[in-house]
Every structure is written in structure tokens, then in C-alpha cells.
Amino acid sequence: MDIAELFGDVALAFLLLGFLILAGKIVRVWVPGLRKLFMPVSLIAGAIGMLLGPQVLGAMTGDEGWFADGLFxxxxxxxxxxxxGLLISVVFAAMFIxxxxxxxxxxxxxxxxxxxFGHTLAWxxxxxxxxxxMFVLYPIWGTSPLAGALLEMSLVGGHGTVAGMQGAFEELGFPExxxxxxxxxxxxxxAGVIIxxxxxxxxARTGRVDLSPADEPGDVEQEKLADFDEKEDVERSIPEPEVPGAEGKSEGEDKPVDPLSVHVALLGLAVGIGWVLQQALLWVESVAWASWWDLDLFRYLPLFPLAMIGAMILQVVLEWIGYDDHVDRRLVNRISGAxxxxxxxxxxxxxxxxxxxxHWGPLLVLAVAGITWNVVGFLVLAPRMIPKHWFARGAGDFGQSIGMAALGLLLIRLADPQDKARASERFGYKQVLFEPLVGGGLFTAASVPLLAQFGAGPMLIVVTVVTLGFLVGGLWLFKGEAER
Structure with missing residues (x-):
């Protein structure tokens, strides 16, 4: 395939992707039930693409039909x-810029x-x-032990994290x-939206949350630090970005550079820093343990968690040189959301x-077990680990543990619309100490190669110890918070 054909394929792919998103938006408007379920347009559009592809439409028309490959x-x-695999690095780079x-x-x-509490649910x-x-999926269905990493990767990490791990799954012999x-x-x-x-x-009916209007407005300046969801576009009093050297120009005069270009460049720089970190880790591994013990870990580590670390490094540099005031968080959210x-x-x-x-059997078993753990953890552990405003504050962690951070913020807004418990602020601070490790962080990305290298038994011991550490620590450290 020559370059012209390649660019033609990419252009057509993005064009059809746009049509699917528009179709998803129209369907969501026409079907009220989807709006009531807060169903994202992207999920609807993806389902439409799947139905109009070779697996549904193509299968219905047959191999010799006009639409054997569907519409695509x-x-x-x-x-x-x-x-x-390409865009997930952009999403994770946008988390902290x-x-x-x-x-x-x-x-x-x-x-x-x-x-x-969040780490307890995730681990x-x-x-x-x-x-x-180990004890159900492999003995009954012969499923790869690597499936043990799917619950946290899928429920906490979400679609983007799973898609970003596709290369590692294929290289390690678990493409499904x-x-x-x-x-x-x-x-x-x-399940997260409905439950x-x-x-x-x-x-609300049992008095565990108060949905009445707040007595006084919240602190907007504090809320600026609370939005750690990569897709959230919250209208706040954030100044419009200024372009150095543009002072004194008339409204219609050209600016030196469009702000969108600058922000895309910043995201690209963050991903670039992550790539440098990735290459450094691969070099260290090659000269350290890989050649001695035939142990490859970083080889299967994808770029996106390191892009997130690259973004944190870049943000610290921007703050140090005083350029962070020129970064518009809402514009970063737009790029990340798209x-x-x-x-x-x-x-x-x-x-x-x-x-x-x-593989419907393993899928069903994992889904039921994961949903049950999250619901029981929320109702049993949250009141004991978060005794003060436990429901409003724990709702965010429950939502994230079952369906990504965006769902966590949605449940917080439903449970505490006036933010009396400051749940959104606390949820935002928590992400800085949560997402670099799990929910798409370093351990999420490393879990699959670690399972492949060391086996399910040793990994089960490690994650059990870590889970008990967070559980016992949370129960002991914050048992008196209600009185403070």
C-alpha cells in the first residue's frame, strides 16, 4: 500500500467515525430511555458501528451479499x-496538564x-x-490465567485502558x-448507571443523603482542583488562555499561534516524555535483569501510563516557569474527550x-463477581472507612470501580448535587494518589506481563497482601473521622 492509499484510508476512517458519532447523538435524542440512563453517545455510536459491520449486517446478508463486510x-x-492504542496515550497525558x-x-x-477505599476496591x-x-475459568473453560487482570483493567480502567493493552494481550498469547x-x-x-x-x-429515601438545596454556595476556587476526570467539561471561572506576544492586537488580527495548536503540542510533548521514559526503562531492563534471568516486564508495558507520568512532569515544569496560567484546562478536556x-x-x-x-462463560462469571464485589464493598466497607458523609463520598469511588471515573463523578452529582460533603473535591484529590498506579496506571499496565512472567499463584499472594493492607489501614486510620 502506498502513502496516498494509506492517507485515503485514514481520512475515510475518520469520516465514517464522525458519521457514527453523529448517528449516536441522534439516537440518544430520539430514545428518551438512553438519556435517562445517562448513556454516553460514544457507546451508542460504537454499538451502531458494530451492528452495521461484518459481524451483524455482514452475517445477515451472507458472504456473497453486497454487504458481506457491512458498511465499512x-x-x-x-x-x-x-x-x-494511539489515542489512549493522549487521554492519559491530558489527565494532569x-x-x-x-x-x-x-x-x-x-x-x-x-x-x-478506592485502592481496596481496585486491588x-x-x-x-x-x-x-485459577480455580474456575481455567479448570472449566481453559481460559488463560491472564484473564485475572481483566476485572480491574476493564471496570476501573474502562474501554480505553483495555484497548490500549491490545498489543500486550496479542504478544502474550491471549488475543481474546x-x-x-x-x-x-x-x-x-x-450496571454502574442502573445500580x-x-x-x-x-x-435519599432512607436519609443517608440530603438532596435539599445547600445553605451557602461552594468554594469555586477549591472546585478547580477537583476535576480530575479526563472528559469532564465543567464551566468555571477559569481565565481564557493568553498567547504571549498577542497583547494589543485587535480582535480580528491574526494571533501568533492558535491556542488549540499549543495545547495539542503540549499533549504531544507529554506523550514524548512518556516515550523517553519507556525507552529508558527498556534500556535499564536490557542491561540489568533481562539478559541474566530472561525476565521481560517493560517490553510489554504500553506507553499510556508513562504518558500520564510525562504529563505530571510537564505540569511541574510549566508551574516552575510560570507558564501554567496559559494552559486552558477546558481546551485540554475537549481534546481528551474527543x-x-x-x-x-x-x-x-x-x-x-x-x-x-x-467465551460467554468467563465473561458472565467475571461480570457477576466484579459487580457483586463493588456493590458489597460500597455498602459494607464505605460506612466503616468513610464514616463522615460516607455515601456521597463513597459514591464516586464506587462509580469509578465499576465504570470509570466519569461514572464516579456522575454518581457524586446525583448523591450530592450541592456538594455539601465536598465529595467532588475529595474525589479529585484522590485521583492523584490513585490513577498513577491503578485504574489504567503503572500496575494496571504491568499486571498482564507480571502474570505471564511469575504466574497466577505468586501474583495472587501479592495482590491479596496489598488489598488487606489498604483495607486494614483504611479501617484503622479513619475510624474516628466522624468525630473530627
Whole structure:
């Protein structure tokens, strides 16, 4: 394939992707039930792409029919298959650019219970997932032990994280892991929205949350630090970005550079820093343990968690040189949100229904176990680990543990619309001490190669110890918070 054909395929792929997103938006408007369920347009668009692809429409028309490949040719679907692995680094790089990074002491003071509770739910999913892989999935269905990492990766990390791990799954001989993970992520969002809404209504009826208007307005300046969701676009009093050297220009006069270009460049720089870190880790591994013990860990580590660390490094530099005031967080959110939408649509549109059908048993077992753990953890552990405003504050961690951070923020707003418990602020601080490790962080990305290198048994011991550490620590450290 020459360059002209390649660019033609990419252009057509993005054009059709845009049509799918528009179709998803129209369907969401026409079907009121989807709005009531807060169903993201990207999920609807991805489902439409899957239905109009070769697996549904193509199967209905037959191999010799006009639409044997569905409405999307193979070269378009090939481009879609590569998009998640590329764009997920942009999404993770956008998590910390333009956000003030407070001190560790302040973050712990404001969000300590959230940190311990969120980690307990996340690491507990590894305990359950690896246990099921060892004692149920492999003996009954012969499923790879690598499936033990899917619960946390899919429910906490979401579609983008799973899609970003596709290369590692394929290299390690578990290609169906991507499809299983995407299926789990979709089930998690649906279950999280439905169960979360039911729990919020139950809490309101039983007096566990107060949905009455707030007595006084919240602190907007504090709220600026609370938005750590990569897709959230919250209208706040953030100044418009200024372009150095543009002072005194008339409104119609050209600026030296468009702000969008600057922000895209910043995200690219963050991803570049992550790539440098990745190459450094690969070099260290090659000269250290890889040649001696045949131990490859960083070889399978994807770029996106390191892009997130690169963004944190870049943000510190921007604050140090005084350029952070020129970064518009809302614009970063727009870029990240568009990238995440394209990841979800392209990933679902190329989802293998055949793989899901062939592995429906493991998918069902993992989904039921993961949802049960999150619900029980929320109702049993949250009141004991977060005794003060436990429901409003724990709702965010429950939402994130079952369907990404965006769902966590949604449940917080439903449970505490006036933010009396300052749950959104605490949830935001918690992300800085949470996402670099799990929920798409370093351990999430390393969990699959670690399972491949060391086996399920040793990994089960490690994650069990870590889970118990967060659980016991949370129960002991914050047992007196209600009185403070």
C-alpha cells in the first residue's frame, strides 16, 4: 500500500467515525430511555458501528451479499483497530496538564479515606479476578490465567485502558482478552448507571443523603482542583488562555499561534516524555535483569501510563516557569474527550462478537463477581472507612470501580448535587494518589506481563497482601473521622 492509499484510508476512517458519532447523538435524542440512563453517545455510536459491520449486517446478508463486510470496508476497520492504542496515550497525558498539583500532605488530608477505599476496591478486583482465573475459568473453560487482570483493567480502567493493552494481550498469547475486556467494560458502565441510580434513590429515601438545596454556595476556587476526570467539561471561572506576544492586537488580527495548536503540542510533548521514559526503562531492563534471568516486564508495558507520568512532569515544569496560567484546562478536556470518544467508538465497532460468544462463560462469571464485589464493598466497607458523609463520598469511588471515573463523578452529582460533603473535591484529590498506579496506571499496565512472567499463584499472594493492607489501614486510620 502506498502513502496516498494509506492517507485515503485514514481520512475515510475518520469520516465514517464522525458519521457514527453523529448517528449516536441522534439516537440518544430520539430514545428518551438512553438519556435517562445517562448513556454516553460514544457507546451508542460504537454499538451502531458494530451492528452495521461484518459481524451483524455482514452475517445477515451472507458472504456473497453486497454487504458481506457491512458498511465499512476492511481497510477502514484496520485503521479503527489501530486508533485506541494511539489515542489512549493522549487521554492519559491530558489527565494532569493544566491542573494544579497540590502537596501530598494536602491531598492526603482531604482524600485519605477515598484513597484507601478506592485502592481496596481496585486491588480487591485483582484478588477476585486472579482467584477466579485459577480455580474456575481455567479448570472449566481453559481460559488463560491472564484473564485475572481483566476485572480491574476493564471496570476501573474502562474501554480505553483495555484497548490500549491490545498489543500486550496479542504478544502474550491471549488475543481474546481485548474483546473480553471491552465486553466487561460495557457491562460495568450499564450496571454502574442502573445500580448507582437505584442506590442513590434508596439513600435519599432512607436519609443517608440530603438532596435539599445547600445553605451557602461552594468554594469555586477549591472546585478547580477537583476535576480530575479526563472528559469532564465543567464551566468555571477559569481565565481564557493568553498567547504571549498577542497583547494589543485587535480582535480580528491574526494571533501568533492558535491556542488549540499549543495545547495539542503540549499533549504531544507529554506523550514524548512518556516515550523517553519507556525507552529508558527498556534500556535499564536490557542491561540489568533481562539478559541474566530472561525476565521481560517493560517490553510489554504500553506507553499510556508513562504518558500520564510525562504529563505530571510537564505540569511541574510549566508551574516552575510560570507558564501554567496559559494552559486552558477546558481546551485540554475537549481534546481528551474527543480522543476518548473515538477510542470507544472504534473499539466497540471492531469488537469481536465471535470471541465474546466463544467465551460467554468467563465473561458472565467475571461480570457477576466484579459487580457483586463493588456493590458489597460500597455498602459494607464505605460506612466503616468513610464514616463522615460516607455515601456521597463513597459514591464516586464506587462509580469509578465499576465504570470509570466519569461514572464516579456522575454518581457524586446525583448523591450530592450541592456538594455539601465536598465529595467532588475529595474525589479529585484522590485521583492523584490513585490513577498513577491503578485504574489504567503503572500496575494496571504491568499486571498482564507480571502474570505471564511469575504466574497466577505468586501474583495472587501479592495482590491479596496489598488489598488487606489498604483495607486494614483504611479501617484503622479513619475510624474516628466522624468525630473530627
Amino acid at each position: 470496508p476492511e481497510n477502514v476497520r484496520a485503521v479503527w483497530g489501530e486508533l485506541p 493544566g491542573k494544579p498539583i497540590p502537596s501530598l500532605g494536602l491531598m492526603w488530608q482531604r482524600s485519605g479515606p477515598q484513597v484507601m 480487591g478486583q485483582y484478588v477476585i479476578g486472579i482467584s477466579l482465573a 482478552g481485548t474483546d473480553l475486556g471491552l465486553g466487561l467494560a460495557t457491562i460495568g458502565i450499564l 448507582g441510580t437505584v442506590l442513590v434513590n434508596w439513600a 480522543s476518548l470518544d473515538m477510542i470507544i467508538v472504534s473499539a466497540l465497532a471492531t469488537l469481536s462478537l465471535a470471541a465474546l460468544g466463544a
